[in-house]
Amino acid sequence: DTGVSQNPRHKITKRGQNVTFRCDPISEHNRLYWYRQTLGQGPEFLTYFQNEAQLEKSRLLSDRFSAERPKGSFSTLEIQRTEQGDSAMYLCASSRGTAPNPYEQYFGPGTRLTVT
Amino acid sequence: AQSVSQHNHHVILSEAASLELGCNYSYGGTVNLFWYVQYPGQHLQLLLKYFSGDPLVKGIKGFEAEFIKSKFSFNLRKPSVQWSDTAEYFCAVPGSSNTGKLIFGQGTTLQVKP
Numbered sequence: 140d141t142g143v144s145q146n147p148r149h150k151i152t153k154r155g156q157n158v159t160f161r162c163d164p165i166s167e168h169n170r171l172y173w174y175r176q177t178l179g180q181g182p183e184f185l186t187y188f189q190n191e192a193q194l195e196k197s198r199l200l201s202d203r204f205s206a207e208r209p210k211g212s213f214s215t216l217e218i219q220r221t222e223q224g225d226s227a228m229y230l231c232a233s234s235r236g237t238a239p240n241p242y243e244q245y246f247g248p249g250t251r252l253t254v255t
Numbered sequence: 256a257q258s259v260s261q262h263n264h265h266v267i268l269s270e271a272a273s274l275e276l277g278c279n280y281s282y283g284g285t286v287n288l289f290w291y292v293q294y295p296g297q298h299l300q301l302l303l304k305y306f307s308g309d310p311l312v313k314g315i316k317g318f319e320a321e322f323i324k325s326k327f328s329f330n331l332r333k334p335s336v337q338w339s340d341t342a343e344y345f346c347a348v349p350g351s352s353n354t355g356k357l358i359f360g361q362g363t364t365l366q367v368k369p
Contacts (some may be wrong), residue, residue: 184350201337
């Protein structure tokens with residue numbers, strides 16, 4: 140497999156602007172996850188897709204955040220009206236979701252967002 | 256609720272020293288435990304995992320971890336570290352829902368001095 144890819148790798152935006160990130164999972168993986176990681180912390184779960192269905196969203200995901208996974212392939216994460224507190228690394232991961240290792244996730248390189 | 260606690264936030268070792276990083280978890284279901292590693296400038300990658308069977312799990316690059324059910328622990332070990340092991344290490348467990356999301360510990364930064 141070619142691994143999970145994310146674009147862009149870095150994004151600098153001004154407060155109040157909208158940003159969109161893209162994640163391309165490993166092709167045969169039907170589960171896709173978004174996490175957020177801030178400095179000195181472990182990744183925190185944001186949302187989960189099984190195929191095209193968004194099945195879980197964290198309380199961290201305010202109404203300014205929206206994620207989609209049309210056709211169950213790539214996914215996008217959009218942040219509207221960005222705030223400085225949104226500055227973080229946004230990670231995407233995918234997994235097969237089936238035995239023997241349903242929880243084994245493969246992570247992308249992340250998109251580092253800086254809100255000025 | 257599921258949670259993970261990593262005791263050591265920053266560890267500095269000399270090359271050839273032995274390593275043990277602590278991880279304690281709170282988890283109500285079937286135990287699945289993971290250690291992920293993030294080398295400088297690289298993405299998170301799976302170091303090793305425990306699902307069932309032998310509680311001593313061997314991973315890549317000479318790392319191993321032991322699942323001790325009575326202590327709710329899954330400590331990471333390596334007998335002799337190398338400079339290239341400098342990285343951030345995360346312990347993780349699945350969340351309570353059946354989605355496969357992972358709950359990560361705060362992470363331990365390991366710095367190995369040559």
